[in-house]
Amino acid sequence: MTLADTPTTIPQPATYGAVLGSRHVVRLLAGTLTGRLPNGMVSVGLVLWITGGGGTLAFAGLLAALYGLASGLSQPIKGRLMDRFGQTRVSAPAVLLNSGCVAALPWIGAGGHPAVVTAVVGFAGMVTPPLEAGLRALWPAVLPDLGRRRVVQALDTGSQGLLYIAGPLLASWLATTHGPDAALTATAALGLVGTAVVLTAAPSRTWRPAATNTSASSSRLTGGGLVLLFTALAGTGFALGAMNVWAAGMASTHGLAMLSGVLPAAFSTGSFLGGLIYAHRTWPGTTTAQLITTASLFLIGWLPLLAQPGPRTAIALAVVPGLFLTLIITNGFHTVDSLAPASRTTEAYAWLILSVGTGQAAGTALAGTLAERPFVLAALPAAGAATALAILILARRKLGPGRPLGRHRRIRRDEPQHVNSPALEGDVYMAVQIEWKIVHSCGHEVTHNLVDRPADKRAGFARWLGGRDCTDCWKAARDSDSAAKEEWLAAKRAEEQQAALAWAEQFDMPPLEGPERALAWGERSRFQLATTAYTGLVSEGSWDEADWAVLEEKIRTVTRAGWWIDQRDADGSDLPELLDAATSEDRGTENPFR
Secondary structure, X not given: OOHHHOOOOOOXXXXXXXXXOOOOHHHHHHHHHHHHHXXXXXXXXXXXXXXXXXXXXXXXXXXXXXXXXXXXXXXXXXXXXXXXXXXXXXXXXXXXXXXXXXXXHHHHOOOOOHHHHHHHHXXXXXXXXXXXXXXXXXXXXXXXXXXXXXXXXXXXHHHHHXXXXXXXXXXXXXXXXXXXXXXHHHHHHHHHHHHHHHHOOHHHHHOOOOOEXXXXXXXXXXXXXXXXXXXXXXXXXXXXXXXXXXXXXXXXXXXXOOHHHHHHHHHHHHHHHHHHHHHHOOOOOOHHHHHHHHHHXXXXXXXXXXXXXXXXXXXXXXXXXXXXXXXXXXXXXXXXXXXXXXXXXXXXXXXXXXXXXXXXXXXXXXXXXOOOOHHHXXXXXXXXXXXXXXXXHXXXXXXXXXXOOOOOOOOOXXXXXEOOOOXXXXXXXXXXXXXXEEEOOOOOEEEEEOOOOOHXXXXXXXXXXXXXXXXXXXXXXXXXXXXXXXXXXXXXHHHHHHHHHHHHHHOOOOOOEOOHHHHHHHHHHHHHHHHHHHHHHHXXXXXXXXXXXXXXXXXXXXOEHHHHHHOOOOOHHHHHHHHXXXXXXXXXXXXXXX
């Protein structure tokens, strides 16, 4: 049996319980959802506040649109600032200004000067904290395991639709029972509390983006793959915007006002359920293939609406396209992860969010002008979904992940070089350097002298250092939270050890040799490097099962635990070369074959 016989290369458990039980996950999810709840409350709160004070519905609608437009257009700028200065220094002042402006509206009064009210609302929208993009940037640090990260990202995306159900209902209830001023005050308070919960969590406080070459990063963020992805997702947003107007048209046609809210609620419920189903198991295919497949199903889900169904049937049918929305957005974020430079991930996430929002606004606007044509109105969501699918199909070659770069492959002159990599001259490697400038995960840059390490192990050790805090930060964190960290590390190592043992038994891997204290570590290192190699060489590369079977036999020949520990930070695509370089001392004295 080979790894190719197994549908996933990450056998570690990724259940809902395991994910939600991981440290910081529930706090970050709950804080972000609470902090973003005002996004679903502000529009209703502003309308009820203005009309309750004797203002016109047109002016109230203008304010609600202005808030949403300012919030969306400013997302990439706030994401770029977050990538440069960290989350606390951007979101903390943003939420204070945003909540202060919203809370000041009752003091100004609905009958205040329209220009003043408009300026305050526009500024409040412009400084909404970028919680969604920020949370996406935190998940790799909070959940390094890819399987668990896939689960939490699907839960994150799926639950967002509920914000636009709970938010308007909460704002309406507060305005009815306590007055419109109370609704705005509560909106400001929820945004402040939710953002504070996120920013005071350790992952947010210590998060820093990876440092890369600035000019290379700039060119990559506007590369063809990302631009086409954002354009396609704008088509998805267009379908959402047109759906809201279609729901209002259905309410008018059938004389049932509740349909204007029930139909979007049914769609959002489908989105939430789709996220739960998607996160429940590992799905076959690459991210690009999943993105195109779910976009196709999203389009198919809209087609029955062309038959102009009755109210009950329409409610049931609205759930179907909703099932696939979470899958599209989640795979969109995964595609951004593979295309965007590490130093600008938050900004890239913000552009994705803005693309969906811009498409949604365009869909609402166009559908509004065609509201008197029921058949055309029902066809607009499908038109947006079809546009998104067509762009994704045309762009599929630019969206797929490239084959992982091995040390045996030459790097082109125009490819960006990472800080934690050896120096290059043209297309040829120079002598392996001794002094390495390492940008640690805490954001501090430290020069390390690795002369005491073999030349072929310096790059791996440098990568290992780059993924950890510098010595000073590590000591400070250890002193402040030593007991909790020890408990967390022990649980994580036990989990990884269980997965490694199950993998070794499944694929008939021989026991490792060496000191007793190194055996468990070596088993974990072998398991992680082998599964990573399978992903890079077979799942995402050009190898077939026969190629992997040959390499798998070579894996069995190396039984020294210390060798696997030394290679624990190597690239998976380098495993064939590393195995060929192993000496007789690394291969043990017994026959490892079955």
